[in-house]
Every structure is written in structure tokens, then in C-alpha cells.
Amino acid sequence: MKLLKSKKRVNYWLRKNQIPLGLTKNKEIIWKRFTFKSDSLIFSARPGIGKSVMLKSFYFWLFQNQRPLIVFDPEGLDHRLSYFPNSHALKLPPETKPWGIKSLDSGQRAYYFTISKNPMPHERKFIPALSTFGIKELRSLGFSPGAIRKFLNLLEEYGPFKDFDTLMDFIHKFPIREDIAERYQRNMPFLLHDKQYLPNDVILSSTKNNLVQHLYSIMQEGIFSLNPEDNVSFIDLIKKGHSVFLSFDGHYDVCRAMVGKLAGEVIGYLKYLEDIGERDTFGQPWFIFEEMDGIIPRNPEPYEEPIVETLAQLILRFRKLSVGMAGACPSLTSLNKKVAQGFHEYIFGRFAGTELTEIASITQENSIISLVNNLYWNRHVNGGAGEREVLYVTELKQKYKIDPFECPCEIHREPTKVKKHESSDIL
Ligand SMILES: Nc1ncnc2c1ncn2[C@@H]1O[C@H](COP(=O)(O)OP(=O)(O)OP(=O)(O)O)[C@@H](O)[C@H]1O
Ligand SMILES: [Mg+2]
Structure with missing residues (x-):
């Protein structure tokens, strides 16, 4: 890939081929090597x-190393700030300055997208087109299998619809029995849409209810489009070696559907390159997941099971195509087990109780229990920034207790002071 060849502005850590993670008690620096293997x-x-x-700091270095990143932030709190340099950086790795993730001299760029109604100045709002999602993705949005079949068929037979009102009007009046369909052929009801119902075309009333219910909630949110031309081609950006940051304003269902779509497209592209013997022309992309257990939960709702299973399978294929993956989650017991077991390396904060047994089972290391249980964590010192110790478990099962570095990019901080109102303001 052209981007990888550019050697301009190579900084200290990249020269050493290292990702700095944190300091041990004896102030030794613990780092991880950049690797092109899975x-x-x-x-x-x-x-x-x-x-x-920690997650953001980790992928800051990946980006500096010219890896195309695909970042999923379901809540949209943390990663949208990556654009800005850290204004109160306390503990950065040596030789590092505050820095935001925007672009590299090599030409690689980070593009920020959000489905939020209030994009930040550097973000672009995107509205995915419903028709570009597959059956499993639509199923994960709550549509019944019958409703999906009918919906796709409806778009094919009668589309395009100019807006949601027109589509909803068309579905509302759709005949639910043959006799109604017949009557319509003699006397068509008034429709906002410019096409009419075909003879004998009917919809089951339960299917209609499911479709109306889910389309209605989607319409209220304004997060989907009916027009495929509204779609941004994220895969084109990724193919050019750029990075995309996607934030979903708390919509885990939309985030999950987008993970399915993009992971499928990236795997398809890499597989194609492999088949024509050109996999090495593209660098190693990394998928990054914030709140990963919410995206791929261990105990999904029944209607979410097919997509969660698909995501787990896609992710397990990352290894074969040397796609990197990093995630953050508050507990491994809530993350899909196959996915949790599939990681090469782990970083843990202090845990107690059943979580410890799970950590031991997933890492297959019994000695880890007391280490994780005794990690230090006090959030009340250091002006509210806290003192923290985490355990880094490498692929070779080495374990390091470290005080993690902060991130060169802006981070989402807890407010440390509560602003007091003047008494006259209250009165
Ligand atoms: N290495 C660090 N040095 C100094 N302060 C830090 C460091 N890491 C985190 N903090 C502070 O701790 C707070 C919590 O960090 P962060 O948001 O990363 O936690 P989290 O584990 O992701 O929490 P949540 O589960 O709520 O998402 C932040 O407000 C930040 O100011
Ligand atoms: Mg967090």
C-alpha cells in the first residue's frame, strides 16, 4: 500500500516499532510490538x-503506524473526541506530545461519522439506507422474518418511495386479504405513492403490524434513509487506507448492523486480494470496539441472536486474514464467549467475585485470580484523575502490572468540580 511506504515524520515510538502502554512500579516502560501478524x-x-x-491511546499508536482503523463507538461519548489533542495530558509516554487523530503526512486521514442529531464540527452525519442492509441486520433491528421478506419485496416491486410518509401510507393501506385486493383492482384507494397495488398481492396482518411498528420507530428516530444514494461508502475510504470513526448515539442495534455490514465488506475485500495474490498490497486494518459486550453480548435477546452469531463468526475470521481487533468492555462475562476467548492479549482492571473465575477460564491461567483481585485502584487521588494499576497479559502469558499512560488525544473526563450557583441566581 502506498501509504505504508511513506517514511515522513516517523516518531520515536514508531522508530522502535513499539506501542507504549504504561509504567511498572519500578518505572520501567512496558510496550507492545507492532506486528503484521494477526x-x-x-x-x-x-x-x-x-x-x-487505554483503548484510545492504543489505537492512536496504530493510526500513527498507518493502520486503517474502523472504530465503533455505540455511545458516542469517547471516540468523537479523538480528533482533538489532549488539553490536560498528565502522563504521556516519553517523547510524546498531545496530538489528535486527523491525518498523517502520508495522506492517511481519519473520517468521523455520527448518526447523532448534533454532529460535532469535525463529524459528518450519516443516515444508512435501510435497503442496503441484509436480512440478518434487519432482523437485528427487530423486524420479523416475514416483515423483512415483505419489505424487501415491496421495495423491489413498488420502490423507490420518495419518503417515509409515502411508504407508511402505502403499507397502511396494503390489502390484508384477497377479497380486499380484488376490490382494490376495481376501485383503488387514494395513495401518496405513484404506483398501485398489483393484483393478488396481499400482506398478512401480523406481518403488516410488525413492519408498521418497527418502521414507525425508525421513522421517529430519523436514523435511516430510504434512498440508497444517501449512503456513504465507508468501504471505499477503508480501501484507500483511511480510517473511519463511527459513533451511534446509544443505538446499539444500528451499531451492530453496521459492524455486520462493514466486517463482511472488509473480509470480502481482503479475501479477494488474497485470491488474486495481492493481500500484501494492503496494510493490516484494525477493528476497534468500544463497549464491546453491548455490541456482541453473551445473552442477546432472541431476535438479536442471528446477528450476534454472525458477528462472532466474522470476528473469528479476522485472525486468518490478519485483521487486528481491539475492544473495551466492563466485564468478560457479558461478552460473547467465543469472542472473549479469541483474543491474543488482555488488559484487566481490578475485579472480584465471579468475574475472576471467568477471567481464569478465558485466559486459562489460574494464577491470574489473585493478581487481578489485588490490583490497586483509587479514584479519589491525583486531582480526581485517580491512581490505577492494570494487568497486561501478553500472548506468551507474561503478566505485567502497569500504571497505564494517558492518551495523546482528548479524553472524556468526569467533572471534578460542581459549579456552585450564586444564591441570587437561585432566588
Ligand atoms: N491513564 C490515565 N491517567 C489519568 N487519568 C485517567 C487515565 N485513564 C483514565 N483516566 C481518567 O479516568 C476517567 C475514566 O476513564 P474512562 O472513561 O477511560 O473509563 P472507562 O473504564 O472507559 O469507564 P466506563 O466504563 O464508564 O466507560 C476519565 O475521566 C479520565 O479522566
Ligand atoms: Mg468507557
Whole structure:
């Protein structure tokens, strides 16, 4: 890939081929090597310990190393800030300055997208087109299998619809019995749409209800489009070696559907390159998941099972195509087990109870229990920034207790002071 060849502005850590992670008690620096082999790392720690900061700091270095990143942030709190340099950086790796993730001299760029109604200045709002999702993705949005079949058929037979109102009007009046369909052929009802119902075309009333119910909630949210031309081609950006950051404003269902779509497209592309013997022309892309257990939960709702299973299968194929993966989640017991077991490396914050047994079972290391149980964590010191210790477990099962570095990019901080109102303001 052209981008990988550019050697301009190579900084200290990249020259050493290292990703700095943190300091041991004796102030030794613990780092991880950049590798082009399959690689993956998960940050699991209870809320507030600093997973998001560690995750962001980790992929900051990947980006500097010109890896195309595909970042999924379902809540949309943490990763949209990556664009800005860290304004209060306390503990950055030596030789590192605050820096945002925007672009590299090599030409690689980071593109930020959101489905939120209030994009930040550097973000672009995107509205995925419903018709570009597959059956499993639509199923994960709550549509019944019958409703999906009918919906896709409806778009094919009668589309395009100019807007949701027109589509909803068309579905509302759709005949639910043959006799109604027959009557319509003699006397068509008034329709907002410019096409009419075909003879004998009917919809089951339960299918209609399911379709109306889900389309209605989607319409209220305004997060899907009916027009495939509204779609941004993320895969084209990724193919050019750029990075995409996607935030979903709390919509885990939409995030999950997008993970399915993009993971499928990236795997398809890499598989194609492999088949024509050109896999080495493209660098190693990394998929990054914030709140990963929410995206690929261990105990999904029944209607979410097919997509969660698909995501787990896609992710397990990453290894064969040397796609990297990093994630953050508050507990491994809530993450899909196959996925949790599939990681090469782990970083844990302090845990107690059943979580420890799970950690031992997933890493296959019994000695880890007391180490994880005794990690230090005090959030009340250091001006509210806290003191934290995490355990880094390498692929070779080495274990390092470290005080993690902060991130060069801006981070989402807990407010440390509560602003007091003047008494006159209250009165
Ligand atoms: N290495 C660090 N050095 C200094 N402060 C940090 C560090 N990591 C995190 N913090 C602080 O701790 C707070 C919590 O960090 P972060 O949001 O990463 O936690 P989290 O584990 O992702 O929490 P949640 O589960 O709520 O998402 C942040 O407000 C940040 O200011
Ligand atoms: Mg977080």
C-alpha cells in the first residue's frame, strides 16, 4: 500500500516499532510490538478505571503506524473526541506530545461519522439506507422474518418511495386479504405513492403490524434513509487506507448492523486480494470496539441472536486474514464467549467475585485470580484523575502490572468540580 511506504515524520515510538502502554512500579516502560501478524487485545475493567482511555491511546499508536482503523463507538461519548489533542495530558509516554487523530503526512486521514442529531464540527452525519442492509441486520433491528421478506419485496416491486410518509401510507393501506385486493383492482384507494397495488398481492396482518411498528420507530428516530444514494461508502475510504470513526448515539442495534455490514465488506475485500495474490498490497486494518459486550453480548435477546452469531463468526475470521481487533468492555462475562476467548492479549482492571473465575477460564491461567483481585485502584487521588494499576497479559502469558499512560488525544473526563450557583441566581 502506498501509504505504508511513506517514511515522513516517523516518531520515536514508531522508530522502535513499539506501542507504549504504561509504567511498572519500578518505572520501567512496558510496550507492545507492532506486528503484521494477526493480533488482538481487549481491555476489560469496571466502569471508570480507564478502559476507554487505554483503548484510545492504543489505537492512536496504530493510526500513527498507518493502520486503517474502523472504530465503533455505540455511545458516542469517547471516540468523537479523538480528533482533538489532549488539553490536560498528565502522563504521556516519553517523547510524546498531545496530538489528535486527523491525518498523517502520508495522506492517511481519519473520517468521523455520527448518526447523532448534533454532529460535532469535525463529524459528518450519516443516515444508512435501510435497503442496503441484509436480512440478518434487519432482523437485528427487530423486524420479523416475514416483515423483512415483505419489505424487501415491496421495495423491489413498488420502490423507490420518495419518503417515509409515502411508504407508511402505502403499507397502511396494503390489502390484508384477497377479497380486499380484488376490490382494490376495481376501485383503488387514494395513495401518496405513484404506483398501485398489483393484483393478488396481499400482506398478512401480523406481518403488516410488525413492519408498521418497527418502521414507525425508525421513522421517529430519523436514523435511516430510504434512498440508497444517501449512503456513504465507508468501504471505499477503508480501501484507500483511511480510517473511519463511527459513533451511534446509544443505538446499539444500528451499531451492530453496521459492524455486520462493514466486517463482511472488509473480509470480502481482503479475501479477494488474497485470491488474486495481492493481500500484501494492503496494510493490516484494525477493528476497534468500544463497549464491546453491548455490541456482541453473551445473552442477546432472541431476535438479536442471528446477528450476534454472525458477528462472532466474522470476528473469528479476522485472525486468518490478519485483521487486528481491539475492544473495551466492563466485564468478560457479558461478552460473547467465543469472542472473549479469541483474543491474543488482555488488559484487566481490578475485579472480584465471579468475574475472576471467568477471567481464569478465558485466559486459562489460574494464577491470574489473585493478581487481578489485588490490583490497586483509587479514584479519589491525583486531582480526581485517580491512581490505577492494570494487568497486561501478553500472548506468551507474561503478566505485567502497569500504571497505564494517558492518551495523546482528548479524553472524556468526569467533572471534578460542581459549579456552585450564586444564591441570587437561585432566588
Ligand atoms: N491513564 C490515565 N491517567 C489519568 N487519568 C485517567 C487515565 N485513564 C483514565 N483516566 C481518567 O479516568 C476517567 C475514566 O476513564 P474512562 O472513561 O477511560 O473509563 P472507562 O473504564 O472507559 O469507564 P466506563 O466504563 O464508564 O466507560 C476519565 O475521566 C479520565 O479522566
Ligand atoms: Mg468507557
